[in-house]
Amino acid sequence: MLGLSKKSDYALLALSYLATNGESRTVRTKEIAERFAIPAELLAKVMQRLAKMGWLASSPGPSGGYTLAVSDTSITVGDVVRAVDGGSALTHCMQSPEASGCEQWANCTIRGPLGFVNERVQDVLNHIPIRDIRERATPASAESELVKLVARDHSAPAAARRAGASRSRNEGDTP
Amino acid sequence: MLGLSKKSDYALLALSYLATNGESRTVRTKEIAERFAIPAELLAKVMQRLAKMGWLASSPGPSGGYTLAVSDTSITVGDVVRAVDGGSALTHCMQSPEASGCEQWANCTIRGPLGFVNERVQDVLNHIPIRDIRERATPASAESELVKLVARDHSAPAAARRAGASRSRNEGDTP
DNA sequence: CTAATGCCGACCAACGAGGTCGGAGACCTG
């Protein structure tokens, strides 16, 4: 349905909460869960994945919890979605270079243009750090960031994911 | 997973095929289905929805089929996704004004910023007409600012392609 | 030690996507 899953939603929620309210304090999962009225166990699972990704520091035991381990500007919603939701591509074909298994690959005529659209969407997602996902104040900051994104050229950080649609010239591909 | 469904994929495929190869000819569903190796019945359902939306004209009986009923620049991929896939919002909360039923509405702190992100994504999708979803990315029209955005990143191949892509029909497409 | 917290795996339910079926109407053949 072209919508990110609830897990991504919860992850964004928790990360924004940690970035706002967890300066150097350990925040328990239950606290976040009760704060946002979401199932605690599911959020726990999401938190685990975030911790495994290296973005959260965990401390077990009583008075334990999670702490944001990285800067709130180094993670973007694209990263979060990709980590917690497993990929963030418009179609399965352009998820990985050629591990698609898409039967329409040979005949597909929309792969190229759709790849461009996908790249645009990914760019939008990859340029919103979680710092901008906050209370819904900060309209100036977020807006300026996005305006810069839309209006100006973006250079390096988008080179991470290399869209496999680079060469669309070959007629006879080798499966 | 933040991916459009296969139905949307098929719809885009069929629409691009109709816009390219169905100038004023009735094209059968089976033709498109065999052309792209997709299940005919499922594509039939997609076609029905497209027809119901007013974008295709249907004629039953032998030598019947579908014809593109509107200009190929008046439908965007956003419209297609929204019609065939049922909404194209990042979260269910921002699908309709208040028919969300999202329990986190009261406490959600990311609704505002995420709405902005959603708007960006929708903008991307709403500015790509199906005319631009064709054999290759040849934004000959170059009317919308988004097409310019798309063309910027890959400006060299696009410019090279644009030289001889003014009115070229399908070339070398007979498997 | 005990209690509270994170960590991990398996498990289940529900919804939607993907796929399939038989029917109704219109063209073509004779």
Next chain:
DNA sequence: CAGGTCTCCGACCTCGTTGGTCGGCATTAG
């Protein structure tokens, strides 16, 4: 004009993924 066949059309069903739950184990403050 009647039958056959080809096409759309709508309802139906199956299956995979997502969302959600449970119990058990390791770890650490008090």
